[in-house]
Amino acid sequence: MNTSARPATLDRSGALVLIVDDVPDNLALLHDALDESGYTVLVATSGESALQRAAQALPDIVLLDAVMPGGIDGFEVARRLKASPGTAAIPIVFMTGLTETEHLVAALEAGGSDYVTKPIKPKEVLARMQVHLRGAQQAHQAHQATQTRRALDAFGYASLSVRASDGRLLWQTPLARELLLRYYGSSGPLLPAAVLAWLQQHLSAAEREGLEPPRLSAELGAQRLSIALHQQIEAADEDGSGGEWLLVMRESSDLALIEQLGLALRLTAREAEVLYWVVKGKINRDIADIVGASPATVKKHLERIHAKLGVETRTAAAALTISRMHQLHPQWEL
Structure with a gap:
């Protein structure tokens, strides 16, 4: 396969695939197709070895045969992977020759994200993988963003994202909501007018010259709120609308x-x-x-x-x- 023909919608560099199948011909067919498409491939021929390799390597996706000899079949492998915090988020695509509805339902109930039927068609497998890898990547990014926001809150920093053109709050951490309410009497759906005026006043210099604007401060008795323009998350459209910015707030007290x-x-x-x-x-x-x-x-x-x-x-x-x-x-x- 010519690698120049790979779809541009997915960056496969570093993507690790674990194939679990006890049939050598199936392993060889998929291994060659995935290798030519730019994936790094691991193989396992039993449920026990699949669980061991998944825990050690943490693949980006698992292609899992539903029926295998031995004490652990594909359904049990999926259940154990989903039960472990380290591997729970890995998408699983079942490969099965069982086409009865009850078997397909069992595959999904065991934790499968999708299934393909045998005989295996590499192009179909690659197409299904693209969808689930992309979804897993987006979920991972969203999880990281959530963890970052929680960490900011834990250390006394609050963060929020705002659309600069109209001041609409796109998301905010619980601490950010609390601080806006206490200092400005409003926590959404729009950024308080004083904060939006400060943001829009300094946006041109921030976008054009990359300069960090002076921080906005508000006082509440012996407590003070400092608001900083942290970074641009999304550029504005050609007509000047949109444009998403991340603000970080910190409260100090005397x-x-x-x-x-x-x-x-x-x-x-x-x-x-x-x-x-x-x-x-x-x-x-x-x-x-x-x-x-x-x-x-x-x-x-x-x-x-x-x-x-x-x-x-x-x-x-x-x-x-x-x-x-x-x-x-x-x-x-x-």
Whole structure:
């Protein structure tokens, strides 16, 4: 067979096929056809050896004879492969001379993805393999994407995919949904307007020059959300529509810093929180709104803070606090 005639729809480089059949002529016929088509081929002549080779080599697909002598036939091989986490995702194409409906149903119930009937026709086998290899590859990519998203969430990073032309959210991790809802009051089906405006403002430079735009930040009390444009997943159409982008978000918090500040300066929790916002440049009215108190209560807290720190003005209190914050967290910035 001329390899230049291989279909361009499937990259077979590295694809590993395990053929399981006890008939030498069948093995030779399929082995030659697959080898000429660019596949790497392993063979097994019994159920026991098939299970052993599958576990060791983890083939991309298994061509499995349904009826073989010995204690383990093809149906049992399929059931065991599907029961093992390491081989469960490998597609199985049964090769069988049994054409009764009950046998074909049994093949599918055992875990087969498809079947071909004997006598074997190599072209038919190759065509069926293409379909299932492509499906397995797509499923594997989808699984990897899901695992990546879960890993991001596990380490405190949230990710989402958005269509830049209209802001439609194509997918988002659970943590991303939670953060958007908390900081922007919406988790879909569209990206919040402020985030979409930031994205569209910087897209041209990102596409044209590959520059990473400045991160978008939002604050919620002593917690902050940072949003970064990570990468383009899919290019826009010729008319400018579409275009899929991956955004990564990370939440940071100064709550622990406020607690340490209170301990270091011998302040109550509320006094430490008020002092934190003084350092951030907030006036009493703003601080009252943030901490849920009245301006008069905030003023009383400040009077006690001045007395404990031995200062007379909020400017002096802020300066002393900044010095202490840098001692606690050298990387801290306003």
